Amino acid sequence: MPESKTAHIDYFPQGWSEEVHDDYYIEWVYSEDPTILVRLDGTTGEEYTVTPITGVNASGEEFVTKPLSDLSREEAFEVAITLVYAINGTVGRLERQSEFTGESA
Numbered sequence: 001m002p003e004s005k006t007a008h009i010d011y012f013p014q015g016w017s018e019e020v021h022d023d024y025y026i027e028w029v030y031s032e033d034p035t036i037l038v039r040l041d042g043t044t045g046e047e048y049t050v051t052p053i054t055g056v057n058a059s060g061e062e063f064v065t066k067p068l069s070d071l072s073r074e075e076a077f078e079v080a081i082t083l084v085y086a087i088n089g090t091v092g093r094l095e096r097q098s099e100f101t102g103e104s105a
Helices: 073-094
Strands: 016-022 025-030 036-041 048-056 062-064 068-071
Touching (some): 025 073, 036 073, 048 073, 068 073
Antiparallel strands (some): 016 025, 025 036, 048 062, 048 068
């Protein structure tokens, strides 16, 4: 697993990249489909927002589920990495990867 460049996360799943734009704006992007990502944004003040994005429509608008807002920095990192692993596991099951289905390879 790749090592995180952040102070609050040790590792993130293989097949994802970590884009640290600055200390307050970080994205974890699914390598096979860069329209799937989790964005951590603390640029608006002391509170952070984590937004899971699961694609882009034909107009270029991101498919966003409800952003999680008003989080502390530590909470935001915990939520972000939980979402990354959840999305990663879902993709793995949908792609029938044995690691996620329990089936032998």
